[in-house]
Amino acid sequence: MQRATHTALYNWSQFRIQHCLKCRVPLRQSSRAYSVVPPPRDSDERNMLHRILRVDHAGEYGANRIYAGQMAVLGRSRTGPLIQEMWDQEKKHLEKFNEIMAENRVRPTALLPLWNFAGFVLGASTALLGKEGAMACTVAVEESISEHYNNQIRALMEKDTERYTELLNVIKEFRDDEIEHHDTGLKHDAEMLPGYWLLKNAIQLGCKAAIYASERV
Numbered sequence: 001m002q003r004a005t006h007t008a009l010y011n012w013s014q015f016r017i018q019h020c021l022k023c024r025v026p027l028r029q030s031s032r033a034y035s036v037v038p039p040p041r042d043s044d045e046r047n048m049l050h051r052i053l054r055v056d057h058a059g060e061y062g063a064n065r066i067y068a069g070q071m072a073v074l075g076r077s078r079t080g081p082l083i084q085e086m087w088d089q090e091k092k093h094l095e096k097f098n099e100i101m102a103e104n105r106v107r108p109t110a111l112l113p114l115w116n117f118a119g120f121v122l123g124a125s126t127a128l129l130g131k132e133g134a135m136a137c138t139v140a141v142e143e144s145i146s147e148h149y150n151n152q153i154r155a156l157m158e159k160d161t162e163r164y165t166e167l168l169n170v171i172k173e174f175r176d177d178e179i180e181h182h183d184t185g186l187k188h189d190a191e192m193l194p195g196y197w198l199l200k201n202a203i204q205l206g207c208k209a210a211i212y213a214s215e216r217v
């Protein structure tokens with residue numbers, strides 16, 4: 001995935017210029033007084049943004065627990081480093097949403113304890129089916145998450161692309177990572193698992209329910 005060549009020194013105060021940390025050249029002028037999410041104009045916008053952040057945070061939290069479960073079973077196997085690599089990216093995603101939530105005083109979903117348990121059990125139980133089981137789970141979950149991110153991207157762009165630029169950039173970057181995880185699962189024999197389509201559909205049904213509930217509770 002393409003990353004920016006310059007490391008930005010973030011300063012989101014009004015009318016400050018961002019500089020590259022390495023070469024100190026100005027990157028671009030920013031007039032933003034916030035980092036990722038604009039201060040809501042009204043309660044509708046506030047509710048919409050909080051709902052987005054809450055469900056995305058819940059998804060990244062659940063993904064972390066799934067990879068933790070997979071690592072508990074397959075950590076010492078040949079697939080361990082591959083799972084660890086994807087988990088490390090999920091840790092960064094979760095960290096970013098933790099940061100945005102704290103900055104905007106958004107409460108996480110009340111269902112986190114459930115996702116903590118369910119995520120780990122899903123990861124560990126599919127990993128017990130072997131590498132193919134773990135990868136089938138990864139394909140199912142990552143496809144659901146990337147579709148969910150795509151829906152959010154579409155909705156935010158329909159509302160106001162300019163206003164939500166920073167949030168869109170975060171979601172797009174994470175969406176690309178989730179697609180990579182999905183493709184990794186396919187490349188590593190997810191479809192070889194007997195009953196792959198059945199398991200995939202069952203997990204995706206669960207993901208849909210989890211997304212629905214985390215947006216509301």
Ligand SMILES: [Fe+2]
Pocket residue numbers: 060063089090093174178
């Ligand atoms: Fe993620």
Ligand SMILES: [Fe+2]
Pocket residue numbers: 063086090142177178181
């Ligand atoms: Fe992922």
